[in-house]
Each structure stands twice: as structure tokens, then as C-alpha cells.
Amino acid sequence: MESLDKQIRDKARELLTSGAFACVMGYERATDGKTARPLFAYTPEEAERFVFDQYCTHNLARYLINWRDNKKSVGIVAKPCDTRAINLLINEKQIDRSKLYVIGVACQGIMEVGWGAPTEKLELRCNTCSEPNPVLHDLLVGEFKSESPAAAKAYADVAAIEGKSAEERDGFWQEHFSRCIRCYACRQSCVGCYCQECFVDELDPLWVGIKVAPAENTVWHTIRAFHLAGRCISCNECERVCPVDIPLSLLNRKLEKDGLELFQFQAGMDASVTPPFATFKKGEKLGTGD
Amino acid sequence: MARIGVFVCHCGTNIAGVVSIPAVLEAAKKMPGVVVAADDKYSCSDPGQAHIRAVIEQNKLNRVVIGSCSPRMHEFTFRKVMVKAGLNPYFLEVANIREQVSWVHSNDKEKATAKAIDHVMIAVAKVARDEALFPKRVPLTKRALVIGAGITGIQAALDIASAGHPVTLVEREASIGGHMAQLDKTFPTLDCSACILTPKMVEVAQHPNITLLTYSEVRQVSGFVGNFDVEIVKKARKVDSKKCTGCGVCWLKCPEKVPAEFNEGLGTREAIYVPFPQAVPLVPRVDLENCRYIKYLEYMPGKTPGKRPMQCRICEKLCPVQALDWEQQDEVVKEKFGAIVVATGYKTFDPSVCGEYGGGKLPDVISGLQLERMFNSSGPTGGEVLRPSDGTHPKTVVLVSCVGSRDEQRGRPYCSKICCMYTAKQTILLKEHDPEVQCYVFYIDIRTGGKDYEEFARRAQEEYGALYLRGRISRIYEDGKQLVVLGEDSLMGRPVEIRADMVVLATGVEANEGAAELAQTMKLSHDVYDFLTEAHPKLKPVETQTDGILVAGACVGPKDIPECVAQGGAAAAKVSALFSQEMLTSDPMVASVDNARCIGCLLCVQVCPYKAIDTQVLRNGRTVAVVNESLCRACGLCPAVCRPKAVNLRGFTNQQLLAEVNALWQ
């Protein structure tokens, strides 16, 4: 069997040679010789630099929005969680499926790359991953897995927080939120955060006070997470990029967990399913207002 | 710069007796933007209104808060004061300090005063963010569509047409007339149904303002009040109605006979036919399922069972004006209407599901409508009441009321309203047709609300000798040539057995076939029985939740002829009132989209209950949402789901609501 790198390079070269594609997004080796960084290949020659391994951490679907109004097509190398992000964008009419070529990679898990050196530890998202295969692809590379070993413990950490008392939860989150410096890296890295102007930047009305204070930070984090309710695909980029280590994934996955229980909905699994807040069932029992 | 005036109403002692008005005024003066605070004994009274105007003018106010009764009471009154004072009426907020403060917190004056101050503060915060709003004027098409040409639709169409407006009257069947055309005589006057209906039918056909589309159905409705776009399918009759003279030679010579629907399955009709002799228009249609030539054309060797039928085409050969047109296809008509009257009527309950009445298997158990057809001299029996089994005259007839009405088990708990009266009428007519007939009526209650109704029902018993037995029937079975009816007389508390020659079931009223689908096409709501829902059961009986669409007659619920006529007229009056305007004024408190913010996720389009949000492509190629202001009903679902806050609802904007939240506790 051909190596992943070769399969990706061959396909990328073919796409870029065809002339119909503006760009193919994937990964290349970073300057440290070990980790990977995004590569935007515009010419067949550049396509020779594509690699794929356990250090290809970025969710490149974040960049698809930049091609929204482009006439040409784009190609993308996408891990399973990234393909869910693509489905989200298709569902929200941000990208046209017919102008997209997805090289889906069946994933073995991604290693943590923090601020320092790469580690041999799996990313949190991989430890809680429920879908190890691309949910959407035009070309599949890598080995298809029959099931996810991590699916069972997907929400164990969320349940642990739920088990705490209200006082403890309050204290836990206030401690984290008080550290927030409101750099908005979480938002910038998020596939779902593509609004032209985020509510937090709005001055009239002023939803969130400009002052970096716990009260304002709480509003920001509550609504940031709630705006991703039924939309977050758990790629966990927000938490990875957070400079003060706020466990944002605990917020997102709480909403994902409840969304699954209440609406049997998980974002990005199928682009044709109506998101939970845009539909309802008359007789459903939701535990609130029944 | 906001110059806000706060006016606090004493409402006599209703507010002032609980809330400390001086304290509220004192607090109001310190609120941001407030330049003056004043009080009135009664703000809504003429002197109160004059005082408000004077204070507005003296202090050059541009925004006003009135602390008084609920805005549901007097918001409109105070808006008019604003206009008189030269201000935009939407620069006004009403703080509810009576219904929601003084009347519920009279036991604690201090807390009531604190809450009143907070409610005034919330209103002050909101009014500062109010915007001037201006109603829009939109043109309207002064042409009405009436769906259904029974007596209700006929009346509505005639009244609208007589008011001078063009009307298109659409009927699903081949002739207008509806159920009333099937009836022989009508209660309580016993005048002949055809004698009073056919003149109206002819008037419809001849009215210069009425376009009649029979054998046609409404397929699609879009748009909004004053501007509905409607698609109507004119089904192929295979007869050119422009050429046809209605001479009748085609149906007289047609060899194919099938059960006649108009006669409720009694007797037969031909495969080219008019439903009844007085049909309007008097143009036959070819029954595509039964016509021999059509069967010949559609025969597919190997697929269609049986032998290929003979080509018939006798109608075509005999037609003196060559009106038969085998090539005729369904035609779609697209038209614009300003208003729509839905008068789709009803159907009767199918008693074959009722085992106790023979389950539709006993030939001499018939429905009330079948008996009507027998009474009728142009009906299947030429006006004779005959037993379907052997054609003899029945001497003992049992009539059963509440068949498919007031029957919880069969999902028809409601009263069908007309059956008590038509049963009484039928006992009278049976006696008049044959004085030897004895009628028995099984009933639960005799409901005769209506002018001269009770007297009529009494006459059936006292003068015509109908015997009324209170109770239900448990079983009917055949015994020789007769039917044995087992029932109960619950007044006497004993079982009853009657040997009858014929049983007549007073079948109840049901929503018509396709009523629910039609309702969905027009976004009208219907109840669990598929009857259409009126805007208000008492005060808006012919209006619906959709402006410009009216409902009338039995499609809303069981009704007798006078009520249907009255409702048809009422709907017509509403249409005429609508059409008396040159332009329509639309409420300015609707949603709007900020194109620069809109990301085109179109979540708003998905949640809008009124399909009031469309998309538009901007010059830079981006697709964004756009609100059709005439369709928007200002529910505010769209701004609540909009993440980038691109959609806003005028009158309840994000700015206004957030200002209120921020002002909750000072």
C-alpha cells in the first residue's frame, strides 16, 4: 500500500493540475523537523510538500470560509473531526459541496503539541473521540476503523463536573474565567465562529463589557459556548490555543452531551439534518417547559 | 439628545392609593435622560391627555414614558397623544404600575412603590433606545378568490361581486351548488332547496364580475394580504366549454353506467355527464376512469388486465357542435388576488364503520342524504321513497340521530348541529309522501336552537306523529324482508325492538376531504378534526391568523344553511372593507436584516412561522436574508436565533431589550 503522504500528494497534484482548483489545503513538515504546519498549495509543485502524520493537529476547515465566494474549487486534507466541521459549514450554507474536494484521512489520533516540544501523549479530543472515520470524503486515505475505542469515555470529565455541588461548580468556573485575558484565540481558531462581527465586539448594544473582569468574562464564555450549541464538532482547537489553559472543551462537550440526550443531535454528522434550534417536535419531552 | 418626560397616573386611587406618587416622581427625575416628571389624576382622560401634550410642548420632549395601567389598555390612546403633540408615536413606552404593581401589592406600599420605580426605570431605559417608525404603504390587488362554490361560497362571491370587485370562484366539482343542491326541501320552512338555490347559481354564472372555474382546484398560494399569488389547476373535462351548448345528447347516448355520486350511490350516471340537471355550468365532463374510449387509449397490452376495450366515441359522433376534445389537458392558471375566502364545506360521516348499523351491508339502511335524493323528483327514484332492496314503499321507518356525532369512541365528540333538524324534516316529508308511514326517531337530545326550529320539531311529533325514543341503537339485522332494530328507550328504562322497512341514519358533519392539505397550502391552522380555525371563535368568526384570508361556512365547523349564508356574507363584507382602501398600511414593528452583519446561515428562514424571510444575493455575491415586511408578524423568533445579531425586531430591538435588562435593578 502506498504511503499516506504519496496518496495525498498525488491527488493534490492532480487537482491543482486540472486548473479548476484554487488551492489545496493540507500539512507540511514544520521547521522543527518533527511537528506539522498548515500548507496551502496553489501549484502542482507545492503539492510535493504534503505530509500527514500524528502531528497534523490543525483543523483546516477553519480556512474554508475564506473561499466562500470564490469561483474556483478548493481541496482539503481533513481528519474525521475536520470532516464534521465541513458538514457544519455545508449545513450553514457557508461552503458549496460541489466546489470542494475532501481528502479524508482515517485518523490514528493526534499527539499533543503544546507551547513547548511535542509530546507522545494523545490530544484530549482523541481520548474522547466518538467518530474515528471521516464522515464525508471524496477520497479516503488511511485505514477505516470499525469503532472508536474512546467513545465510551467521551463525557467522563463532563460528568465529573456535573457531580460537583453548585458552589463547587461556581468556584471552578469563576477561577478559570477570572484568568481569561479575552484574547479571543478560542474564537479565531473555531470553525463555527465565522460571523463578520462577533457579539462580543459589538458596541451597540454592548453585550459584554469592555473591561476584562470575571463578570464580563463569564458572559463571554457562556454565550460563546451557547452559540456553538448544536454546532461544536469537538475538534478542541479553542482549548488547544488558549494561552491561559481554560478547559473550554468542558463547556462545549456539556452542550454536546445534553444535545445528544435531548435532541439526539450531534453536530456535523450529516449536513442535511436540520440543527436542533431550527426545528422541534410537538410531543417531545425536554425536562424544561413540558 | 433624548429629552424624556415621565408621566405618572394616579388612576384615581387605583395606583395612588398604594404607590407613593411623589416618591416615583422624585426617583424619575433622577433617571438618565429625564427632563421632567409630572403626574395626572387620570392620564387617559381628556384633561390628562391635554396636560401631557402641554408638558411635551413646554419642555420640548422627544420621548415619553407613562406610568399607568397595562400597555394593553391604553398604549394606543397615548400613541395618539404623541401624534397630536407632533412626535412619532413610537417614541412612547408605558410602564405597567397598576395591573402588575398597585393591584397586586396593595398589602405592602413600600415594596409596591419600589417596584413601580423599577418599572418606570425599565421603561425610561427602553424609551431612550426607541426609534421613529413609519408605517409602510403597499398596493393591493382588488380581486378576490373564493374557494368552494356551495351556498357559502356562492353567497360570498355574489356579495363581493355586487360590491363591484372581480371575483374568481373555484369549485372542485363539475358544477357549483355543493350539498345544498342535493337537498330536496329545507327546514324549517320546507321550501324547495333547488327553488332557492338555482336562482343564485344562475346569478353567479351570469354576473359580469364573477369568473367561474369549475372542476378546478387551488394548488398553491403564496404572498400576503393584498397580494396573493395563486395557482389554480383547471382539470381537463375533455369537453370544450366554449362550444358545448349543454344539449345533453352525449350523456343520453353514452353506453357506460356507473353509480352516481351526486345521488349518493343510488342510481347511475354515464361516463360523460353533468352531476344534476340544473348544473351550472351545464357542460358535461368525461369521467376519465370509466370512459370506454379513454380506457381504449390507455390500454397497455400485457400490463392492463383483460381485453382491449372497443373504441366507443359515440358522444363525439353525436355532438352537434364538435365539443369533444380528447387532446384537452389540465391547465394551470396563475393569478393575483387581494383576498381569499375559503368556503370548502364539509362531507358526511361514513356510517359503514358502524357495525351496530349493519356496517354498510344492509341495503335498506340508508343515509339521510340518500333519503334526500329519493325525495327529490329529479333524483334516482323520481321522487318516490323506495326500499333499495326491492323497490317497495316502506311503511315503518326508523331514523337514527347522532351517527358520527357526539360519539367519543369514533373520535367525533362534537355535535353536528344540523341532524336533529333534518331528521325532524325527514319524518314530515316521509309522512307527506305516504300518509301510511310511521316514523320512529332514536335520539340522545333534540337540539333545536334557531328561529322556528323548536316549533318545527314539535310539529313533526304532534302533527305528523313521529315517535321519538330517547336512546341509542344496539343492533340492526335483517329478518325476512324486514329489518329488526334493537335499541333502548332510556326514558322508560326498557329495551325496544322495532320491525322496520327502512332505517335512515342521520350522519354527522365532517371536515371535507383535503381540507387539512389546503389549510397547509395557505398556512391556516385547523383543529384535530381538520376543521379550519378562525382568528377568534366569537369576535373574529370569519377571519384567520393570516390577514386577507377568510373562512366561512361548514369548513370551520358544522353549520346550517342560514348560518352559512350569513358567514359567506360576513366574509364578503370583510373583503369589501379591505378593498375599500387604495393602499394597505403595514405595521412598522417588524423584523429587518442588517446586510453587513448577515452571514447567510439562514437559520432565520428555517424558524420563521410565516415564511416571511427570503434570501437575496448582494452585489458582492454574498447571499443574505431579507424580510418581507408584509408577511412578517413580528414574533421575534428570527432575532433570537441570529448569532451575529444581523436580524432585529423593530419595537423590541436587541438595543431596547438589553437596555431594559440593564435597568432591572439600579
Added chain:
Amino acid sequence: MAIDGFEPRIAGFLCNWCSYAGADLAGTSRMSYPSNIRIIRVPCSGRVDPLFVVKAFQQGADGVLVAGCHLGDCHYNEGNFYSRRRFALLAPFLDYLGIQKERFRLEWVSASEGRKFSDVVSSFTSDLKKLGPRSILSPGGRE
């Protein structure tokens, strides 16, 4: 256990057609209830953006009430079905963040239910009194 002298603050978002009218009816019928609620009128419970609820807590609310027409009776046919979905997810999320789920209520009060409105406010107020003030740590919390 109720804390002495603690008067909870309740923010109420009432739909114009049912619940606001129901609150008016409570007044017309002189049905007394605790004065702890402050009322904001909205066209439909479906208009209430979760942001308003979060902001109300930030402003110091001890409890937030969203009330609308009964399911199936919405003036706009289906607005309350959407608001139910939204708040069915928001309420446990706020709980997760430390704002107990007893502090948020979604109720259906019709225009004829003045009694129900008064009962809802009474029971909500007494529940909040038992719960006590919000933690001083959290935004909008009080000493």
C-alpha cells in the same frame, strides 16, 4: 432553610399575548403575589435570546422567569416550541456553570390564568428564598 430578610430578585420575560395578559388578569382580579418580580414585555417567548437571560443574571437576578403561551396556543403558532428547545439546553448549562437550575423557570401561562401567574411568582419567590442569594463569587452575586 430560608435566610432571614433575603428578598430575591426575579426578572420576568412575559409574552405579550398570553403571560403578560395573564399577569394583567392577576391584577384585575386583585390576586396578590410577592413583589420580587420585575417584568419585561416581549412579543413571544421565542423572542427571548439566551443572552438576555445571561445578562439578567449578570445584572443580579436571583431567578429568571420566561413565560409564554401554552404549547400549541402560541399566538405565532410555534414560537414557544422553539423557546422550549433553546431553554431546555440553556437551563442545565447554567446549572453546570453554577447557576442552579431552580433559578431559571420556563412556564406556560395563558391570558386567562391570572391565578397561575400569581402562583408561579409566589412559588418561585419562596423557592429562591430557600435557595438563598447567588454566590458572591459569581457575577451578579450578592453578599
